[in-house]
Amino acid sequence: MFNGCGNALITPFRKDLSLDEAAMRRLVERQVQAGIDFLVPCGTTGESPTLTRAEHLRVVEITLEVATGKVPVLAGAGGYNTAEVIELAHELQDMGADGILSVTPYYNKPTQEGLYLHYKAIAGAVKLPIIVYNVQGRTGVNVETATLKRLSEIDNIVGVKEASGNIGQMAAVCHQMPANFAILSGDDAITIPLISLGGRGLISVASNEIPAEMTKLTNLAMAGDFAGARAMQRTWLPLMEVN
Secondary structure, eight states, X not given: OOXXXXXXXXXXXXXXXXXXXXXXXXXXXXXXXXXXSEEETTSGGGTGGGSOHHHHHHHXXXXXXXHTTTSOBEEEOOOSOHHHHHHHHHHHHHHTOSEEEEEOOOSSOOOHHHHHHHHHHHHHHOOSOEEEEEOHHHHSOOOOHHHHHHHHTSTTEEEEEEOOSOHHHXXXXXXXXXXXXXXXXXXXXXHHHHHHHTOOEEEESGGGTOHHHHHHHHHHHHTTOHHHHXXXXXXXXXXXXXX
């Protein structure tokens, strides 16, 4: 379900800092029309750490209203309070989200066992597919390959958004995870290398600006046309650097 190019949606606000619902609808519709493979509202690109719970749920609700029946919706639900993450995940499940993207706990630097137990608790509380988001540079903690391998054995933990920045680790993840485990790039600029190692797509920031182009680049790489994908990457590299 979560293969190809997904868009990490931004969250638009008005000058008075209220959620711009009309702009949100336009953004989602633009992504769908451009051929994006799935949508990711309320990830960290969507300012999830600074949204109120009501804003978070409303963004996902709008995304589902526009996108349901067209593309899957992988809604953000992450953080360092396991109980709060579970509560939010329950609400997103009830709303009709197709899956959950859950960033690792940040600041408190849990152990690998702590990470495993955190994700195991979330997975045990909801039925939705869960994508682990590993971004050590932002959170201060890395999901090591051995830990991810343990997590992959939990039925509804189905993939990882890999943004560790460590190509060696990415290669190990691609080599050691089950064939049906979705390994997605969390960095636009390394999409081609990760797919060449066995990755199955991208959760893109640059696609907020160039959705059709990033979707085409990802699909070319997944089809094995790396020359074509690299040609596109050279054209759009300045925009990819927003990550």
